[in-house]
Amino acid sequence: MTIRKTTAMIAAITMLAVGACSKKAPETLPPAPAGTDAGSDSGIGNAVIPGSQQDFIANVSSDRIYFDFDQYNVDAEDQATLRSQAEWLQRNPNVRVTLEGHADERGTRDYNLALGERRANAAKNYLASLGIDPSRIQVISYGKERPAELGSNEAAWAKNRRAVTVVIGQ
Template sequence: MTKPILTAALMALALAGCAKKPPKQLPPAPTSGSEIAPVTDTSGAATPGSQADFIAKVTSDRIFFDTDSSDVDANDQATLRSQAAWLAQYPRVRATIEGHADERGTREYNIALGDRRANSTKNVLAALGVDPGRMTVISYGKERPDATGSDEASWAKNRRAVTVTVQ
């Protein structure tokens, strides 16, 4: 009877010695579309048609929403007009519209809200002449906050849709 116990103990010790050790340095956190390293030409200017060029030439790569809303207001429509104009210059560039929500609410609710926000943004861009086939939507819900505070200012930054170009 002691032999099985001794064998089990030896196996446990052997397996414990094989455990993975944590890396000395963790990999960097994932980046959002606005943090992509700029693509530049030899003069240091953003390459036409790149994400860096998009960010440099449009009013903003993101629009913001009121709490529990996916309605695009007049200020955001102006931002989307500038995005649509840039996308018209580069008809081969595709775009991904990311929908985001603040930390309040359940994960499921915020995924659905982020999806509504991304689709509202896509619909406005389509109405402004951008081919819907060039755009995809994804919802991150509350999973990728832009601001980490738990206050109205942080929540307002997290209620957004971000347009990311895809080359």
């Protein structure tokens, strides 16, 4: 057998072996985690659990605020959004949240991580000024690593310069 034929046989066997190992979708899905709505009628229909992320989204004006290029100041529109969030947090005093800071793709990774943190802290400080206990608010920055909108244009960048409030539990 020549080297060329041996190499071709090894390649064919490898492709067959890899193809045979590919995962197939299960016929039935595992049950949903406890405390979640798996879509079945459990007597409460599609009721939103008080204090959950779904409750938060349903009852605040928005879960996010947006920033201008290279800025982290909370403007009047952001203040209105954060007042809405603060009212919800006051009605749910046991809920804790994480404020996620984000930046657009321009700038270095380190610079955008720092900018995202300043944005999240600006939102946290405003919520604290409205009477929300700062110990209920964690801050994390993702910089440019988790864009909300893909694209290299002003419309995409504007949606990526944000701070997002996420309910993490009670």
